[in-house]
Amino acid sequence: MKAIQVQDDQQLVLADVERPELKPGEVLVKVKAVGVNRADLLQAAGHYPPPPGTSEVLGLECAGVIEDAGDTDREQGEKVACLLAGGAYAEYVAVPQGQLMPIPEGYSFEEAASVVEVACTVWSNLGMLAGLEPGQTLLIHGGAGGIGTFAIQLAKHLGLTVAVTAGSKEKLQACKELGADVLINYKEEDFAEVLKNKCDRILDIIGAKYLDQNVKALAKDGHMVIIGMQGGVKGELNIGRLLSKRGTISATALRARDLDDKANIVRSTTEHIWPLLAKGVIRHHIHQTLPLEQAQRAHQMLQDGEVTGKLVLSV
Amino acid sequence: MKAIQVQDDQQLVLADVERPELKPGEVLVKVKAVGVNRADLLQAAGHYPPPPGTSEVLGLECAGVIEDAGDTDREQGEKVACLLAGGAYAEYVAVPQGQLMPIPEGYSFEEAASVVEVACTVWSNLGMLAGLEPGQTLLIHGGAGGIGTFAIQLAKHLGLTVAVTAGSKEKLQACKELGADVLINYKEEDFAEVLKNKCDRILDIIGAKYLDQNVKALAKDGHMVIIGMQGGVKGELNIGRLLSKRGTISATALRARDLDDKANIVRSTTEHIWPLLAKGVIRHHIHQTLPLEQAQRAHQMLQDGEVTGKLVLSV
Numbered sequence A, B: 001m002k003a004i005q006v007q008d009d010q011q012l013v014l015a016d017v018e019r020p021e022l023k024p025g026e027v028l029v030k031v032k033a034v035g036v037n038r039a040d041l042l043q044a045a046g047h048y049p050p051p052p053g054t055s056e057v058l059g060l061e062c063a064g065v066i067e068d069a070g071d072t073d074r075e076q077g078e079k080v081a082c083l084l085a086g087g088a089y090a091e092y093v094a095v096p097q098g099q100l101m102p103i104p105e106g107y108s109f110e111e112a113a114s115v116v117e118v119a120c121t122v123w124s125n126l127g128m129l130a131g132l133e134p135g136q137t138l139l140i141h142g143g144a145g146g147i148g149t150f151a152i153q154l155a156k157h158l159g160l161t162v163a164v165t166a167g168s169k170e171k172l173q174a175c176k177e178l179g180a181d182v183l184i185n186y187k188e189e190d191f192a193e194v195l196k197n198k199c200d201r202i203l204d205i206i207g208a209k210y211l212d213q214n215v216k217a218l219a220k221d222g223h224m225v226i227i228g229m230q231g232g233v234k235g236e237l238n239i240g241r242l243l244s245k246r247g248t249i250s251a252t253a254l255r256a257r258d259l260d261d262k263a264n265i266v267r268s269t270t271e272h273i274w275p276l277l278a279k280g281v282i283r284h285h286i287h288q289t290l291p292l293e294q295a296q297r298a299h300q301m302l303q304d305g306e307v308t309g310k311l312v313l314s315v
């Protein structure tokens, strides 16, 4: 089959490789569309190796059709969306059956392929781990990003007050249109001053650089979840301040979870989020679709920051 | 009435003061016995001021008899144990009704007075916040201390594997007799090496000094709860390491909680812990009982480290 390979010079090229072998509990999916993630860029650059035992091929989410149901009770020909530890930049991918999702009602392969990772990330962290209650205030860092735009819509639907940070007036305006209530330009204002003791929940993608400010922004019994470390890995934690608020800090990643965990997240996300996609309560925006062989160009576009919404590769 | 007052030279003396006035929802309790806590020493030294609006008098727990039920539906003459934000080193104390507990079956006033704070602290953090499941491994720092001995017994009753740290062979032996499975002398061994990636739950009283080691010791999906900062307030958090385990860190304090929270904790502790005290599943050890006027001596004994178990003042 054809698949994208990363050359020694880190260029992405289409090459002939072996079709993946199915392990017990896996199905073979003929890939129709692949979502492009920032993590794919990291992996191509050698910084984010796949978990042991998983495909070396890039690609954390896709949609397609079951080609071979293996030893499972799924049906050949079934249309599916898939959460993956890797392998989607290819004609075929092996998928543990717990990571198969239906295509959201009314969604194309492209739309489905590009919503899986963000939906599972946002729901597992905000819905399953931190828990969102109406009336709470949620701070979302990078509100205009892929994770951010999704999280704003979910939180507004659940009746929260939403504060966001973003790097420009235009991006803040985009957040506002999605429902965000408090808009903070992180280049001009200190969010910890604006939101001191006010945030019941924080979804953080910055890590070390924001650790102290996030603790300042936390409300009593507040819970922050760190899912990205764009601002560094090690930061000083003021435990006294955290204790005075009875605060909680979690840090999570989706890709390295075991099969049971992923199956659990996939099940819960399908139950809670798929209906919201079908009804258009949460809208998902594709920036552009390119053919798989232009993977290199897609990565370049993401790198250059010229993308608002998701990039998709069609196979 | 008589109450202990802290003089300018930080000596504790018995003095005449006004009886407390009841606020709505409070009852007046005639104090029979008071538990002495390390926090009382801190407060006497001026380092741990009472929360705004509460008594200036020392004393976080007591047992006694309701003298005046105020506007509540409690009964005059009822025997009660009380969780307090302060005020127990006295003949009478005003207690919000949500903070009244029954005397555990078979317990004396002295035993009841000295078990409230530790029971509410351990249960609210391990039972209500972190949650303990059979088969998990729990690390308890300071296993031979007041909090530690109580936590060991609770965790063993709930079917966990318990690891403890303590500062001497004798103290570790005492932990072993209470059921602890893994004994670590913190003066001789690095607990993070012994328990790397093994601890589903950690109860920490050290804070900054152990932050990095605690994160190393955490298992996947592990949760540590910090309730003391004997080793400092600010420490470096390795967010990358926490994220790789999907770990959670909480920091909590009991005294500053609001009335609803305290009532909730008191209710749950009465439900889950009081039967274990009545049955002797958890045993509670009083080191010595002194009369209230010897509060100064009690503080000195605690300061000098000559106490194993609780000190009680009888009124």
Ligand SMILES: NC(=O)c1ccc[n+]([C@@H]2O[C@H](COP(=O)([O-])OP(=O)(O)OC[C@H]3O[C@@H](n4cnc5c(N)ncnc54)[C@H](OP(=O)(O)O)[C@@H]3O)[C@@H](O)[C@H]2O)c1
Residues within 6 Å of the ligand: A038, A039, A117, A121, A141, A142, A143, A144, A145, A146, A147, A148, A165, A166, A167, A168, A171, A186, A205, A206, A226, A227, A228, A229, A230, A252, A253, A254, A255
């Ligand atoms: N742990 C997991 O399971 C998991 C899963 C998926 C994604 N992630 C992580 O989540 C993060 C976001 O992913 P994404 O797909 O949404 O990427 P994205 O669309 O590229 O968004 C990145 C965001 O970071 C924002 N940002 C950069 N510097 C900032 C600062 N100093 N303060 C506030 N915001 C800042 C950007 O805001 P402006 O453009 O306005 O500057 C942008 O919105 C990434 O770090 C990714 O690795 C983690």
Ligand SMILES: NC(=O)c1ccc[n+]([C@@H]2O[C@H](COP(=O)([O-])OP(=O)(O)OC[C@H]3O[C@@H](n4cnc5c(N)ncnc54)[C@H](OP(=O)(O)O)[C@@H]3O)[C@@H](O)[C@H]2O)c1
Residues within 6 Å of the ligand: B038, B039, B117, B121, B141, B142, B143, B144, B145, B146, B147, B148, B165, B166, B167, B168, B171, B186, B205, B206, B226, B227, B228, B229, B230, B252, B253, B254, B255
């Ligand atoms: N947040 C809250 O709501 C709350 C409520 C109650 C208590 N606390 C805190 O909990 C802590 C314990 O209270 P307690 O009543 O149990 O006091 P305690 O009986 O005096 O115990 C103190 C313990 O600290 C241990 N310790 C000292 N240095 C240590 C180290 N480097 N490593 C491991 N253990 C060490 C001691 O162990 P060795 O004697 O073996 O050296 C001792 O067991 C205190 O810090 C207290 O302030 C917090």
